[in-house]
Amino acid sequence: MVRIICPNCSHAFSPASAGPAACPKCNYVMAGAVPVATASPVFAPAGTAGAPRFSGTMAPPAPAPPAPVGAYGGPKTSGMAVTSMVLGIVGIVPFFMIVIPSLLAVIFGVVGTVQTRTGLVKGRGMAISGIVMGAVVLIGWLVVVFVFADEF
Numbered sequence: 476m477v478r479i480i481c482p483n484c485s486h487a488f489s490p491a492s493a494g495p496a497a498c499p500k501c502n503y504v505m506a507g508a509v510p511v512a513t514a515s516p517v518f519a520p521a522g523t524a525g526a527p528r529f530s531g532t533m534a535p536p537a538p539a540p541p542a543p544v545g546a547y548g549g550p551k552t553s554g555m556a557v558t559s560m561v562l563g564i565v566g567i568v569p570f571f572m573i574v575i576p577s578l579l580a581v582i583f584g585v586v587g588t589v590q591t592r593t594g595l596v597k598g599r600g601m602a603i604s605g606i607v608m609g610a611v612v613l614i615g616w617l618v619v620v621f622v623f624a625d626e627f
């Protein structure tokens with residue numbers, strides 16, 4: 476087999492037949508190899524080396540994973556997300572002005588956002604709410620601690 480380098484795209488290939496050597500990659504027809512046949516430039520028949528190649532693999536589409544839909548319909552809600560939001564709320568209530576709920580709200584919220592990242596589990600908004608509320612309280616506590624640390 477003779478190897479030809481396409482002058483148009485530098486694609487190396489073997490000519491399919493004795494006809495005009497056409498590049499299978501860019502369909503560039505070699506002028507030198509064409510034996511004065513101006514009429515109907517014959518392209519290599521399909522199925523030979525001249526057949527166009529698909530750049531992408533023609534693998535069949537991956538089978539969709541069975542959606543883990545709850546029996547009651549709809550995706551279930553991430554418990555971590557719910558817990559995070561509740562703790563975030565608890566952390567905001569002045570009476571419960573202790574750091575632990577807010578800290579847990581941030582932690583559970585992070586876990587909740589990870590669990591809800593795929594969209595298969597609901598509660599992403601609640602998890603983010605828990606993170607935000609928990610973080611606000613924690614930052615507030617840090618500010619208070621640093622501002623009043625000198626006073627004590």
Ligand SMILES: [Zn+2]
Nearest residue numbers: 481484498501
């Ligand atoms: Zn080419």
